[in-house]
Amino acid sequence: MDLVERLDSGDPRALPRLLTRIENRTPEGLAALERLYPRTGHAHVVGVTGPPGSGKSTLVGVLATAARASGRRVAVVAVDPSSPLSGGAVLGDRVRMMGLHADPGVFIRSMASRGRMGGLAPAAAGVVHALDAAGFPLVLLETVGTGQDGVDIASLAQTVVVVQAPGLGDGVQAIKAGQLEIGDVLVVNKADLPGAGDLKRQLRLALPTETGPERWATPLLPTTATTGGGVDDLLAAIDAHREYLKESGNWEIRQRGAARAEVLTGLRAALERRLATLDGDQLNWLIAEAAARRRSPDAVVANLIATLDSAATGGDSVSDQRGG
Amino acid sequence: MDLVERLDSGDPRALPRLLTRIENRTPEGLAALERLYPRTGHAHVVGVTGPPGSGKSTLVGVLATAARASGRRVAVVAVDPSSPLSGGAVLGDRVRMMGLHADPGVFIRSMASRGRMGGLAPAAAGVVHALDAAGFPLVLLETVGTGQDGVDIASLAQTVVVVQAPGLGDGVQAIKAGQLEIGDVLVVNKADLPGAGDLKRQLRLALPTETGPERWATPLLPTTATTGGGVDDLLAAIDAHREYLKESGNWEIRQRGAARAEVLTGLRAALERRLATLDGDQLNWLIAEAAARRRSPDAVVANLIATLDSAATGGDSVSDQRGG
Numbered sequence: 055m056d057l058v059e060r061l062d063s064g065d066p067r068a069l070p071r072l073l074t075r076i077e078n079r080t081p082e083g084l085a086a087l088e089r090l091y092p093r094t095g096h097a098h099v100v101g102v103t104g105p106p107g108s109g110k111s112t113l114v115g116v117l118a119t120a121a122r123a124s125g126r127r128v129a130v131v132a133v134d135p136s137s138p139l140s141g142g143a144v145l146g147d148r149v150r151m152m153g154l155h156a157d158p159g160v161f162i163r164s165m166a167s168r169g170r171m172g173g174l175a176p177a178a179a180g181v182v183h184a185l186d187a188a189g190f191p192l193v194l195l196e197t198v199g200t201g202q203d204g205v206d207i208a209s210l211a212q213t214v215v216v217v218q219a220p221g222l223g224d225g226v227q228a229i230k231a232g233q234l235e236i237g238d239v240l241v242v243n244k245a246d247l248p249g250a251g252d253l254k255r256q257l258r259l260a261l262p263t264e265t266g267p268e269r270w271a272t273p274l275l276p277t278t279a280t281t282g283g284g285v286d287d288l289l290a291a292i293d294a295h296r297e298y299l300k301e302s303g304n305w306e307i308r309q310r311g312a313a314r315a316e317v318l319t320g321l322r323a324a325l326e327r328r329l330a331t332l333d334g335d336q337l338n339w340l341i342a343e344a345a346a347r348r349r350s351p352d353a354v355v356a357n358l359i360a361t362l363d364s365a366a367t368g369g370d371s372v373s374d375q376r377g378g
Numbered sequence: 379m380d381l382v383e384r385l386d387s388g389d390p391r392a393l394p395r396l397l398t399r400i401e402n403r404t405p406e407g408l409a410a411l412e413r414l415y416p417r418t419g420h421a422h423v424v425g426v427t428g429p430p431g432s433g434k435s436t437l438v439g440v441l442a443t444a445a446r447a448s449g450r451r452v453a454v455v456a457v458d459p460s461s462p463l464s465g466g467a468v469l470g471d472r473v474r475m476m477g478l479h480a481d482p483g484v485f486i487r488s489m490a491s492r493g494r495m496g497g498l499a500p501a502a503a504g505v506v507h508a509l510d511a512a513g514f515p516l517v518l519l520e521t522v523g524t525g526q527d528g529v530d531i532a533s534l535a536q537t538v539v540v541v542q543a544p545g546l547g548d549g550v551q552a553i554k555a556g557q558l559e560i561g562d563v564l565v566v567n568k569a570d571l572p573g574a575g576d577l578k579r580q581l582r583l584a585l586p587t588e589t590g591p592e593r594w595a596t597p598l599l600p601t602t603a604t605t606g607g608g609v610d611d612l613l614a615a616i617d618a619h620r621e622y623l624k625e626s627g628n629w630e631i632r633q634r635g636a637a638r639a640e641v642l643t644g645l646r647a648a649l650e651r652r653l654a655t656l657d658g659d660q661l662n663w664l665i666a667e668a669a670a671r672r673r674s675p676d677a678v679v680a681n682l683i684a685t686l687d688s689a690a691t692g693g694d695s696v697s698d699q700r701g702g
Contacts, residue, residue: 084676091674179675306669313669317661318653320679325649329642337641345630345637350415351503352408355644367691 058086061188066158069188073163076180087180090187095309097129097186098296099193101208103236104217106198109243113217113279113288114196118160120282120289121192129190132164133178133197161190175319179210208236209315212308213295215239215288218257220249234260238272239291245276245284270298328362336361382410385512390482393512397487400504411504414511419633421453421510422620423517425532427560428541430522433567437541437603437612438520442484444606444613445516453514456488457502457521485514499643503534532560533639536632537619539563539612542581544573558584562596563615569600569608594622652686660685 057075060068075083102117104110114130121128154160163185165178178195185193195211208214216237221244234240234257242254257274273291277284299305340357343349349357381399384392399407426441428434438454445452478484487509489502502519509517519535532538540561545568558564558581566578578598585596597615601608623629664681667673673681 087676088674092671095671310666310669313675314665316675317665317668317678317682320675321653321682322650324679324683325652326646328649329645341634341638341641344641345634347416347419350412351637351640351644352411354641355648358641358645359648363687363690366687 056086057082058089069161069184070163073181073184076184077165077177079177079180083180087183090184094183094186097182097190097193098213098292099182099186099195099211099312100292101195101197101211101214102217103197103208103214104219104241104243105222107222108217108219109279110196110217113241113243113277113285114194115154116279116282116285117194117289117292118154118162120285122157122159124289126192127159127161127190129161129185129188129193130163131178131181131185131193131195132162133174133195161185161188175210176316176323179316179319182210210312212299212305212312213238213292215241215292217241217243218253219244220247220253238270238295239288240272240274241277241288242274243277243279246278246281250276269302270295328366331365332358332361380410381406382413393485393508394487397505397508400508401489401501403501403504407504411507414508418507418510421506421514421517422537422616423506423510423519423535423636424616425519425521425535425538426541427521427532427538428543428565428567429546431546432541432543433603434520434541437565437567437601437609438518439478440603440606440609441518441613441616442478442486444609445518446481446483448613450516451483451485451514453485453509453512453517454487455502455505455509455517455519456486457498457519485509485512499534500640500647503640503643506534534636536623536629536636537562537616539565539616541565541567542577543568544571544577562594562619563612564596564598565601565612566598567601567603570602570605574600593626594619652690655689656682656685 055063057068057072061072072083072086076087077083102110102114111132114132118128118130154162163181165174165181182193182195195208197208214236216234216239218240219242240257240261242250242257244250254274254276261272261274275284275288275291277288279285296305299308337358340349340354344351344354379387381392381396385396396407396410400411401407426434426438435456438456442452442454478486487505489498489505506517506519519532521532538560540558540563542564543566564581564585566574566581568574578600581598585598599608599612599615601612603609620629623632661682664673664678668675668678
């Protein structure tokens with residue numbers, strides 16, 4: 055039995071192994087993804103994003119617990135583009151703390167940074183598809199909401215929860231960084247801390263007053279993740295957003311948006327992977343030429359692009375034929 | 379006379395016009411850059427980077443004034459990857475405030491964001507080369523030091539000044555984001571504010587204690603940009619770093635590093651520009667296919683990459699020949 059067959063037969067070890075192959079884009083992982091993809095599109099993918107220190111990791115943990123209490127299986131994907139380690143470590147601590155690791159209805163996966171080459175977003179998309187195909191009705195996708203990777207990853211979700219908290223510096227800065235615009239639900243976590251009321255008022259002012267043709271009014275909810283305060287209301291708002299998307303026809307629009315984001319980041323990643331195929335000696339020699347001002351960087355780029363194009367379209371095999 | 383000839387004849391209107399063409403990568407701009415590039419490599423390019431609110435814009439203004447007082451011509455390039463507007467506006471205010479706009483020995487250019495497509499870093503590299511070729515011995519390159527663009531742009535500099543300030547939130551977070559590692563000179567600006575001493579101690583602890591084979595010990599300098607306090611010491615440290623680079627042979631290593639960064643970002647930008655050539659209708663149709671789960675995103679990406687490759691290697695003209 056291959057891993058997809060083992061997944062279908064209920065083998066609990068199949069899913070994590072499959073995800074590793076999908077993340078690493080091994081031939082087996084990519085082939086499995088091709089088979090699983092037609093089964094996807096049923097999970098509610100909820101992005102939970104916010105700056106470091108906002109408590110979103112703890113919030114995702116209590117959200118998962120609340121969703122389990124409502125009888126649903128839940129998958130959590132924690133993505134940390136900035137650090138190769140801390141995300142996983144924080145997640146591990148949280149899982150143990152909450153006893154979620156003993157519950158077979160909860161699946162938790164943490165994804166660390168794998169640098170720019172290849173990109174984190176395409177790998178995250180593959181993981182979400184596999185969890186969707188594996189039948190999880192709810193997938194919580196936790197990301198640091200800064201940087202391009204964070205935005206790309208949030209675009210995989212149908213519902214985006216933006217978490218803010220008092221005491222993280224200038225609230226206006228977070229607004230400027232485009233965090234709020236992508237949120238379907240806004241959360242002021244650490245609502246028990248001084249400054250939470252001020253932050254809530256600031257965020258309320260930054261929210262669009264005109265609802266326009268959309269019938270969804272972005273809720274702004276206080277939570278205290280460490281005690282679970284406000285988390286049931288947050289889950290209710292997430293579920294209400296799903297209902298709104300389904301009834302308004304926006305569910306399909308979001309899915310098309312997610313597909314667009316995945317295709318575009320996939321294109322970028324595919325082009326990036328080509329750069330890794332360049333010959334290191336040739337690259338270094340041309341860079342030294344540019345540094346010595348004997349060739350311009352633009353001329354070097356044009357030279358290397360021509361090399362890549364020739365390799366991509368089998369230029370080598372053509373010259374082999376001519377030589378043979 | 380073309381713009382390069384007008385630049386050489388001393389026409390003050392030639393440089394800003396040339397820079398606009400270089401930024402927009404018009405054929406005239408790219409041709410001018412090819413002619414100017416062999417003359418470059420003489421300017422000391424100093425990156426000044428730091429988070430929003432650190433006061434780096436004001437600091438760059440007083441640094442330019444101090445450098446003018448030492449008899450040098452100075453060019454300032456302010457790059458704001460995050461906002462299409464505020465960088466230029468802040469710069470304009472500052473220039474008027476300091477009277478720098480009346481000094482022909484100071485040239486100031488602000489570059490706003492132009493989205494991901496094409497990229498800001500290659501445009502900034504072209505602008506720096508033109509200013510270098512125009513004979514400015516000192517080019518101050520101001521960037522928000524967050525995100526990939528910020529790091530790319532800093533890599534164009536031989537000397538990187540990292541600006542921090544008290545009251546911007548968690549100092550440890552700035553350290554985690556990899557800001558300090560790229561700094562040759564560290565600055566605690568707003569040194570008159572409470573918390574400046576604490577921040578300086580934190581940064582001191584984060585500095586590498588082992589100097590290793592490098593003989594440059596990263597200085598950590600307090601400044602108060604609004605009053606000019608500490609700015610002469612900062613300029614002296616920047617000049618000392620240039621001397622160190624020249625004497626140690628690291629100047630050439632930095633130039634090769636800058637050329638490498640420019641070539642690699644140029645390659646990425648060239649590949650990104652290709653994405654803009656895709657047919658919108660074909661793209662939308664394939665994305666809808668993926669959203670409907672009839673084709674996988676990976677299959678769509680492979681299809682589009684094949685289309686791009688065919689266009690890049692003149693597949694169309696080949697089929698034209700066959701048809702004719």
